[in-house]
Amino acid sequence: MIALLVREERQRAKADPEVSEPERAEVLKRLDGVATILAKTAARDTSLIALLESDRAMTDAARSIRRRMLEDAGIEVEEDAPAPVSAEQAEVAERQVLPDSVRARQLANPFLAPDFDAAAYVPPVPARRLANWELIGPLFKSFEYGSGAGAASMELPEIAERDRFAPSGLELMPHQSRFLESVQRGHRTFLLADEPGLGKTAQSLIAASVANAYPLLAVVPNVVKMNWAREVEQWTPGRRATVIHGDGEDLDAFADVVVINYEVLDRHLGWLKTLGFKGMVVDEAHFIKNLSSQRSRHVLALAKSLRERNRDPLMIALTGTPLINTVEDFRAIWQFLGWIDEKGPRPALLGHLEEAGLTPADFGFFPAARQAVVDMGIVRRRKVDVAKDLPAKRVVDLPVELDDDLGRSIRQAERELGQRLLTRYRAVLGNRNTDPKSVSSTERAEVVRLVAQAELDESKAAKTGENVFTMVRKIGQAKAVLAADYAAQLARSVGKVVFFAKHIDVMDKAEEVLAKRDIRSVSIRGDQSAAARQKEIDAFQNDPEVQAAVCSLTAAGVGLNLQAASDVVLAELSWTAAEQQQAIDRVHRIGQEMPVTAWRIIAAHTIDSKIAELIDSKAGLAARALDGEDSDASAESSVQLLALMAILDDAIDGTRSR
Incomplete structure (x- = not known):
């Protein structure tokens, strides 16, 4: 903020016609002295250099500090003009959609208001040692300099002898059950950084069930959004999932779990903020590490609206790689979880830091600060740590959903193949003088196999044209x-x-x-x-x-x-x-x-x-x-034949249902 004020004062001194040249020179000399002090400070702590860049944007937090500093100095501060709507914000607003299912849900509960009283509660944090300290930088540094404090994973409770969380017919591994035991005991914010293959999706879905955090919003990469819907069905039977594609025409707004991919998040922001979610999961959370990106801003806006409407929502960030380039990659994830905001630690984390009784100037602050953040909910297990629990x-x-032009052409080709097989099937029954509506199951199975085999033989001999092999290649x-x-x-x-x-x-x-x-x-x-x-x-x-x-x-x-x-x-x-x-x-x-x-x-x-x-x-x-x-x-030909038979069976059943 001092750098910004120096810049403003320098511009004013240069442009003010009422200031004499000797006065101008004296002001600029003093400002150069302040700038030299800033440069020396930044040389000792290189993370500050970015703050001195000429194009550094002024955040809301910086704007607030500027006002306070000027008012303390007795300088009258003009009222801030309302921020203009950027072209990007206008474009996002224009893209907003309201699916029919969401409108139906809103009409079904027209008087259901959010519980703002619960969200208004802020845990008291006495302002003592850390009241005037800048803490975000030291918190990041604590993960560089305080690593002697041990693994960056919170202590999880021991599990009961009997698995209380897995649905019937399935079994959780011990490391998964320990995470869920923590949720059972009331913990609600997690950076779940287990390596891939350790069941993060299952843990987060069962956590929502344990915390009763429904409806649950899951923001995920496009490549796994269909898998999320399947995992909901597998790990939380009785709960319904809906996956948002495009403008959400087939969305079920009454579902328990809403799954959306990053790419279409922008057009659904409006109604997602008001649907009443009690939990939010962000999969591959390192996707939001760039705070200036649209996807980061959208995710953080949704998280903020969710916290405003719930006193203690379930917030889980899933990523096997929370850090990719620098420790600063933590910033967006911590903001999503509500541990920090633009100004510094929020009350819960600040309370833990105050309890340590240390400031960034004290020896031992970094390990204590690192542990305070870890205890907020960082959980990290590697395959090697839990290898004995994993199947070999x-x-x-x-x-994955193929929702581009190629995907649509593949589904169209599959429908055309089904119709071609159906035409042959009807022709065979016609030659036998058999009514397709009264054909026996035995004869149907025989004719389906006969038609599929003929199609398979022709496909193997064909050099051109659409068939099952070209379709699989396109897929x-x-x-x-x-x-x-x-x-x-x-x-x-x-x-x-x-x-x-x-x-x-x-x-x-x-x-x-x-x-x-x-x-x-x-x-x-x-x-x-x-x-x-x-x-x-x-x-x-x-x-x-x-x-x-x-x-x-x-x-x-x-x-x-x-x-x-x-x-x-x-x-x-x-x-x-x-x-x-x-x-x-x-x-x-x-x-x-x-x-x-x-x-x-x-x-x-x-x-x-x-x-x-x-x-x-x-x-x-x-x-x-x-x-x-x-x-x-014959296994290869068998699978090919059975696949064609399945396409024909679907075409026959589709005709009967119509």
């Missing part, structure tokens, strides 16, 4: 960017990751996306010489700068050792369970000390979902019959 190998499906192309984005997130969170794809163009796109995300990768393909391939493998295994291996599912799926990674991304599905398993086993092999997680990217509402289901059924059969050895030579 597991496959996690991530459904892979449509998933490429989303899958590569997720691989980049894993690389930043847990280290090395192996990315498998079936087609070269999907691999090319993945390498392009990874390069844009500053993730260095190697490529393992079928057209490489043995020496070139080994060079890429050695680089992945031994070079810490190489974070990803982009591999061909067929060329790199056997005979390779890639166990420097413990995470695998399957961007495209194989037609066989064995090929998928072989790919995962490039990482899960003798010598691997970490549990392995394979992330399978599934295109929701397409044939991709059916293929995944069929592959799993084949894998289950093989596991039961051969202890993991899938030696069924």
